[in-house]
Amino acid sequence: MQIYIEKDYSQLSKRAARIIADEINEKPDIVLGLATGSTPIGTYNELVRMHREEGLDFSQVITFNLDEYYGIAPSNKQSYHYYMQHHLFDHINISSENVHIPDGKTKEVEEYCLMYDEEIKKYGGIDFQLLGVGENGHIGFNEPDGELKVLTHLSKLSESTIKANSRFFNSQNEVPDKAITMGLGSIMQSKKIMLLASGYSKASIIAKILTEGKTTTSIPASSLLLHNCVTVILDEEAACLYKSVSTRRGNSRDLQITRNSGFEKGGSNVITYKECQSGHSL
Ligand code: F6R
Numbered sequence: 001m002q003i004y005i006e007k008d009y010s011q012l013s014k015r016a017a018r019i020i021a022d023e024i025n026e027k028p029d030i031v032l033g034l035a036t037g038s039t040p041i042g043t044y045n046e047l048v049r050m051h052r053e054e055g056l057d058f059s060q061v062i063t064f065n066l067d068e069y070y071g072i073a074p075s076n077k078q079s080y081h082y083y084m085q086h087h088l089f090d091h092i093n094i095s096s097e098n099v100h101i102p103d104g105k106t107k108e109v110e111e112y113c114l115m116y117d118e119e120i121k122k123y124g125g126i127d128f129q130l131l132g133v134g135e136n137g138h139i140g141f142n143e144p145d146g147e148l149k150v151l152t153h154l155s156k157l158s159e160s161t162i163k164a165n166s167r168f169f170n171s172q173n174e175v176p177d178k179a180i181t182m183g184l185g186s187i188m189q190s191k192k193i194m195l196l197a198s199g200y201s202k203a204s205i206i207a208k209i210l211t212e213g214k215t216t217t218s219i220p221a222s223s224l225l226l227h228n229c230v231t232v233i234l235d236e237e238a239a240c241l242y243k244s245v246s247t248r249r250g251n252s253r254d255l256q257i258t259r260n261s262g263f264e265k266g267g268s269n270v271i272t273y274k275e276c277q278s279g280h281s282l
Helices: 009-026 041-054 080-087 109-122 159-168 184-188 200-212 220-226 236-249
Strands: 002-006 031-034 062-065 067-069 128-131 153-156 178-181 192-197 230-235 256-259 269-272
Touching: 002 009, 002 236, 009 031, 009 041, 009 128, 009 192, 009 230, 041 080, 062 109, 067 080, 109 153, 109 178, 184 220, 192 200, 192 220, 200 220, 200 230, 200 236, 230 236
Parallel strands: 002 230, 031 062, 031 128, 128 192, 192 230
Antiparallel strands: 002 269, 067 178, 153 178, 256 269
Protein backbone atom coordinates (compact mmCIF):
# COMPACT_ATOMS: atom_id res chain seq x y z
CA MET A 1 0.00 0.00 0.00
CA GLN A 2 1.29 3.38 -0.89
CA ILE A 3 0.12 6.39 1.05
CA TYR A 4 0.53 9.96 -0.08
CA ILE A 5 -0.13 12.79 2.33
CA GLU A 6 -0.70 15.99 0.40
CA LYS A 7 -0.82 19.49 1.79
CA ASP A 8 -4.43 20.20 0.86
CA TYR A 9 -7.42 19.17 -1.23
CA SER A 10 -6.09 20.84 -4.35
CA GLN A 11 -2.77 18.92 -4.18
CA LEU A 12 -4.62 15.69 -3.39
CA SER A 13 -6.82 16.19 -6.46
CA LYS A 14 -3.82 16.92 -8.69
CA ARG A 15 -1.98 13.83 -7.43
CA ALA A 16 -5.05 11.62 -7.98
CA ALA A 17 -5.72 12.97 -11.47
CA ARG A 18 -2.05 12.55 -12.46
CA ILE A 19 -2.13 8.90 -11.40
CA ILE A 20 -5.36 8.27 -13.33
CA ALA A 21 -4.02 10.08 -16.41
CA ASP A 22 -0.84 7.97 -16.31
CA GLU A 23 -2.98 4.84 -16.16
CA ILE A 24 -5.06 5.99 -19.14
CA ASN A 25 -1.96 6.85 -21.15
CA GLU A 26 -0.50 3.44 -20.38
CA LYS A 27 -3.71 1.59 -21.30
CA PRO A 28 -6.03 3.74 -23.44
CA ASP A 29 -8.90 1.21 -23.21
CA ILE A 30 -8.63 1.00 -19.42
CA VAL A 31 -11.70 -0.04 -17.40
CA LEU A 32 -12.09 2.61 -14.70
CA GLY A 33 -14.29 2.22 -11.63
CA LEU A 34 -15.57 5.64 -10.57
CA ALA A 35 -16.94 7.17 -7.39
CA THR A 36 -19.12 10.19 -6.69
CA GLY A 37 -19.47 12.39 -3.59
CA SER A 38 -17.53 15.54 -2.72
CA THR A 39 -14.06 14.01 -2.62
CA PRO A 40 -13.43 13.18 -6.31
CA ILE A 41 -14.84 16.46 -7.69
CA GLY A 42 -11.40 18.12 -7.70
CA THR A 43 -9.91 15.06 -9.38
CA TYR A 44 -12.58 15.16 -12.10
CA ASN A 45 -11.99 18.90 -12.59
CA GLU A 46 -8.30 18.24 -13.03
CA LEU A 47 -8.94 15.39 -15.51
CA VAL A 48 -11.18 17.74 -17.51
CA ARG A 49 -8.37 20.31 -17.52
CA MET A 50 -5.88 17.67 -18.68
CA HIS A 51 -8.28 16.66 -21.46
CA ARG A 52 -8.65 20.28 -22.61
CA GLU A 53 -5.08 21.47 -22.18
CA GLU A 54 -2.97 18.34 -22.53
CA GLY A 55 -5.14 16.24 -24.86
CA LEU A 56 -5.80 13.44 -22.34
CA ASP A 57 -7.83 11.04 -24.47
CA PHE A 58 -10.87 9.23 -23.08
CA SER A 59 -12.11 7.91 -26.44
CA GLN A 60 -11.44 4.26 -25.57
CA VAL A 61 -11.90 4.46 -21.79
CA ILE A 62 -14.64 2.27 -20.25
CA THR A 63 -16.21 3.33 -16.95
CA PHE A 64 -18.31 1.62 -14.29
CA ASN A 65 -19.70 3.68 -11.44
CA LEU A 66 -19.81 2.23 -7.97
CA ASP A 67 -23.34 3.12 -7.07
CA GLU A 68 -26.58 4.99 -7.63
CA TYR A 69 -29.42 5.95 -5.30
CA TYR A 70 -32.39 3.64 -5.64
CA GLY A 71 -35.63 5.17 -6.88
CA ILE A 72 -33.99 8.19 -8.48
CA ALA A 73 -34.12 8.82 -12.25
CA PRO A 74 -30.96 9.72 -14.19
CA SER A 75 -32.40 13.17 -14.96
CA ASN A 76 -32.77 13.97 -11.24
CA LYS A 77 -30.11 16.48 -10.20
CA GLN A 78 -29.34 14.43 -7.09
CA SER A 79 -28.67 11.29 -9.10
CA TYR A 80 -25.15 10.02 -9.60
CA HIS A 81 -25.93 9.87 -13.34
CA TYR A 82 -26.42 13.63 -13.26
CA TYR A 83 -23.32 14.13 -11.10
CA MET A 84 -21.09 12.17 -13.50
CA GLN A 85 -22.38 14.03 -16.57
CA HIS A 86 -22.01 17.37 -14.84
CA HIS A 87 -18.56 16.85 -13.33
CA LEU A 88 -16.87 14.68 -15.95
CA PHE A 89 -18.60 13.06 -18.91
CA ASP A 90 -20.03 16.26 -20.48
CA HIS A 91 -16.53 17.72 -20.66
CA ILE A 92 -14.42 14.86 -22.06
CA ASN A 93 -14.42 12.74 -25.21
CA ILE A 94 -15.81 9.56 -23.68
CA SER A 95 -18.36 7.66 -25.74
CA SER A 96 -21.69 7.16 -24.00
CA GLU A 97 -21.78 3.43 -24.76
CA ASN A 98 -18.60 3.03 -22.70
CA VAL A 99 -20.24 4.54 -19.60
CA HIS A 100 -21.97 2.30 -17.04
CA ILE A 101 -23.83 3.58 -13.98
CA PRO A 102 -26.32 1.46 -12.02
CA ASP A 103 -29.92 2.16 -12.98
CA GLY A 104 -31.66 3.51 -9.88
CA LYS A 105 -35.06 2.99 -11.47
CA THR A 106 -34.74 -0.70 -12.26
CA LYS A 107 -37.65 -2.84 -11.07
CA GLU A 108 -35.84 -6.17 -11.47
CA VAL A 109 -33.16 -5.39 -8.91
CA GLU A 110 -31.66 -8.86 -8.48
CA GLU A 111 -31.39 -9.56 -12.20
CA TYR A 112 -30.09 -6.07 -12.80
CA CYS A 113 -27.33 -6.42 -10.19
CA LEU A 114 -26.23 -9.76 -11.65
CA MET A 115 -26.15 -8.18 -15.08
CA TYR A 116 -24.00 -5.28 -13.79
CA ASP A 117 -21.39 -7.70 -12.46
CA GLU A 118 -21.56 -9.73 -15.70
CA GLU A 119 -20.98 -6.57 -17.70
CA ILE A 120 -17.88 -5.75 -15.62
CA LYS A 121 -16.61 -9.29 -16.23
CA LYS A 122 -17.26 -8.96 -19.95
CA TYR A 123 -14.73 -6.13 -20.06
CA GLY A 124 -12.17 -8.21 -18.17
CA GLY A 125 -12.82 -6.65 -14.75
CA ILE A 126 -11.96 -3.23 -13.40
CA ASP A 127 -8.39 -2.15 -14.00
CA PHE A 128 -8.40 0.84 -11.70
CA GLN A 129 -11.00 1.65 -9.04
CA LEU A 130 -11.33 5.14 -7.56
CA LEU A 131 -12.89 5.26 -4.08
CA GLY A 132 -13.94 7.79 -1.47
CA VAL A 133 -14.67 6.69 2.09
CA GLY A 134 -17.59 7.45 4.37
CA GLU A 135 -17.03 8.78 7.88
CA ASN A 136 -18.27 5.38 9.07
CA GLY A 137 -15.83 3.52 6.81
CA HIS A 138 -18.22 2.63 4.00
CA ILE A 139 -16.93 2.22 0.46
CA GLY A 140 -19.44 2.37 -2.36
CA PHE A 141 -22.58 1.96 -0.29
CA ASN A 142 -21.25 -1.07 1.56
CA GLU A 143 -22.25 0.01 5.03
CA PRO A 144 -20.79 -1.29 8.31
CA ASP A 145 -22.62 -4.49 9.22
CA GLY A 146 -22.13 -7.95 10.67
CA GLU A 147 -21.64 -9.28 7.16
CA LEU A 148 -20.77 -7.68 3.84
CA LYS A 149 -22.14 -8.58 0.42
CA VAL A 150 -19.70 -9.67 -2.23
CA LEU A 151 -21.57 -8.75 -5.41
CA THR A 152 -23.56 -5.77 -6.67
CA HIS A 153 -26.72 -5.44 -4.59
CA LEU A 154 -29.39 -3.17 -3.17
CA SER A 155 -28.05 -1.67 0.04
CA LYS A 156 -29.84 0.07 2.88
CA LEU A 157 -28.09 3.32 3.77
CA SER A 158 -27.14 3.78 7.40
CA GLU A 159 -28.50 6.71 9.42
CA SER A 160 -25.06 8.33 9.49
CA THR A 161 -24.71 8.11 5.69
CA ILE A 162 -28.19 9.57 5.18
CA LYS A 163 -27.26 12.38 7.54
CA ALA A 164 -23.90 12.99 5.84
CA ASN A 165 -25.45 12.99 2.36
CA SER A 166 -28.35 15.24 3.33
CA ARG A 167 -26.07 18.19 2.49
CA PHE A 168 -26.83 17.52 -1.18
CA PHE A 169 -30.63 17.54 -0.64
CA ASN A 170 -33.16 20.08 0.63
CA SER A 171 -33.78 17.99 3.72
CA GLN A 172 -32.73 14.70 5.30
CA ASN A 173 -36.16 13.24 4.44
CA GLU A 174 -35.41 13.55 0.74
CA VAL A 175 -32.27 11.37 0.88
CA PRO A 176 -33.09 7.94 -0.58
CA ASP A 177 -32.62 5.22 2.01
CA LYS A 178 -31.40 2.64 -0.50
CA ALA A 179 -28.82 2.44 -3.25
CA ILE A 180 -27.56 -0.05 -5.79
CA THR A 181 -23.89 -0.57 -5.08
CA MET A 182 -21.03 -2.71 -6.25
CA GLY A 183 -20.24 -5.20 -3.47
CA LEU A 184 -16.96 -5.62 -1.63
CA GLY A 185 -15.97 -8.51 -3.90
CA SER A 186 -16.62 -6.51 -7.04
CA ILE A 187 -14.44 -3.71 -5.64
CA MET A 188 -11.68 -5.99 -4.33
CA GLN A 189 -11.38 -7.75 -7.69
CA SER A 190 -10.17 -4.48 -9.25
CA LYS A 191 -6.54 -4.77 -10.29
CA LYS A 192 -5.62 -1.46 -8.68
CA ILE A 193 -7.49 0.68 -6.18
CA MET A 194 -7.03 4.30 -5.19
CA LEU A 195 -8.76 5.67 -2.10
CA LEU A 196 -9.05 9.41 -1.49
CA ALA A 197 -9.87 11.12 1.80
CA SER A 198 -9.99 14.82 2.53
CA GLY A 199 -10.84 16.90 5.58
CA TYR A 200 -10.97 16.50 9.35
CA SER A 201 -14.23 14.56 9.19
CA LYS A 202 -12.31 11.61 7.70
CA ALA A 203 -9.32 11.77 10.10
CA SER A 204 -10.63 9.35 12.68
CA ILE A 205 -11.70 6.59 10.27
CA ILE A 206 -8.46 6.91 8.30
CA ALA A 207 -6.36 6.58 11.46
CA LYS A 208 -8.35 3.49 12.45
CA ILE A 209 -8.01 1.79 9.05
CA LEU A 210 -4.33 2.51 8.61
CA THR A 211 -3.04 1.90 12.10
CA GLU A 212 -5.04 -0.96 13.58
CA GLY A 213 -3.82 -3.41 10.94
CA LYS A 214 -6.98 -5.52 10.95
CA THR A 215 -10.04 -5.91 8.80
CA THR A 216 -13.55 -5.87 10.17
CA THR A 217 -16.99 -5.76 8.59
CA SER A 218 -17.75 -2.83 10.87
CA ILE A 219 -15.29 -0.80 8.77
CA PRO A 220 -15.80 -1.97 5.17
CA ALA A 221 -12.83 0.10 3.91
CA SER A 222 -10.52 -1.95 6.13
CA SER A 223 -10.91 -4.77 3.54
CA LEU A 224 -8.54 -2.75 1.37
CA LEU A 225 -5.71 -3.86 3.67
CA LEU A 226 -6.07 -7.28 2.01
CA HIS A 227 -5.62 -5.95 -1.52
CA ASN A 228 -2.16 -6.04 -3.04
CA CYS A 229 -2.24 -2.79 -5.00
CA VAL A 230 -3.83 0.11 -3.15
CA THR A 231 -2.84 3.76 -3.21
CA VAL A 232 -4.25 6.05 -0.52
CA ILE A 233 -4.13 9.81 -1.01
CA LEU A 234 -4.91 11.98 1.98
CA ASP A 235 -4.72 15.67 2.61
CA GLU A 236 -3.13 16.85 5.84
CA GLU A 237 -6.49 17.28 7.53
CA ALA A 238 -7.58 13.70 6.80
CA ALA A 239 -4.12 12.48 7.83
CA CYS A 240 -3.82 14.48 11.05
CA LEU A 241 -4.64 11.65 13.46
CA TYR A 242 -2.83 9.05 11.37
CA LYS A 243 0.32 11.15 11.18
CA SER A 244 0.70 11.38 14.92
CA VAL A 245 0.19 7.64 15.36
CA SER A 246 2.52 6.69 12.51
CA THR A 247 5.19 9.05 13.79
CA ARG A 248 4.99 7.46 17.24
CA ARG A 249 5.29 3.99 15.77
CA GLY A 250 8.12 5.00 13.48
CA ASN A 251 9.52 2.14 11.47
CA SER A 252 8.14 -0.64 13.58
CA ARG A 253 6.49 -3.61 11.83
CA ASP A 254 6.59 -3.48 8.05
CA LEU A 255 5.75 0.17 7.85
CA GLN A 256 8.25 2.11 5.82
CA ILE A 257 8.02 5.83 5.93
CA THR A 258 9.78 7.99 3.43
CA ARG A 259 9.49 11.65 4.16
CA ASN A 260 10.00 13.73 1.07
CA SER A 261 11.74 16.97 1.75
CA GLY A 262 9.37 19.86 1.59
CA PHE A 263 6.53 18.19 3.44
CA GLU A 264 6.26 21.22 5.69
CA LYS A 265 6.35 23.42 2.63
CA GLY A 266 3.61 21.49 0.92
CA GLY A 267 5.45 18.63 -0.74
CA SER A 268 4.13 15.14 -0.20
CA ASN A 269 4.88 12.33 2.19
CA VAL A 270 5.13 8.94 0.58
CA ILE A 271 4.66 6.02 2.91
CA THR A 272 5.22 2.61 1.42
CA TYR A 273 3.44 0.04 3.50
CA LYS A 274 3.79 -2.85 1.11
CA GLU A 275 4.90 -2.80 -2.51
CA CYS A 276 2.26 -3.86 -5.02
CA GLN A 277 2.87 -7.53 -5.74
CA SER A 278 2.91 -6.74 -9.43
CA GLY A 279 6.06 -4.79 -8.67
CA HIS A 280 4.39 -1.73 -10.09
CA SER A 281 4.52 0.95 -7.51
CA LEU A 282 1.80 3.43 -8.36
C1 F6R B 1 -19.90 7.51 -3.84
C2 F6R B 1 -19.55 6.50 -2.87
C3 F6R B 1 -19.40 6.81 -1.42
C4 F6R B 1 -18.54 8.05 -1.16
C5 F6R B 1 -18.44 8.32 0.33
C6 F6R B 1 -17.65 9.57 0.64
O1 F6R B 1 -19.98 6.95 -5.13
O2 F6R B 1 -19.41 5.38 -3.25
O3 F6R B 1 -18.80 5.70 -0.79
O4 F6R B 1 -17.27 7.88 -1.71
O5 F6R B 1 -19.73 8.45 0.87
O6 F6R B 1 -18.36 10.68 0.17
P1 F6R B 1 -17.75 12.15 0.17
O7 F6R B 1 -16.67 12.14 -0.84
O8 F6R B 1 -18.90 13.03 -0.24
O9 F6R B 1 -17.28 12.40 1.54
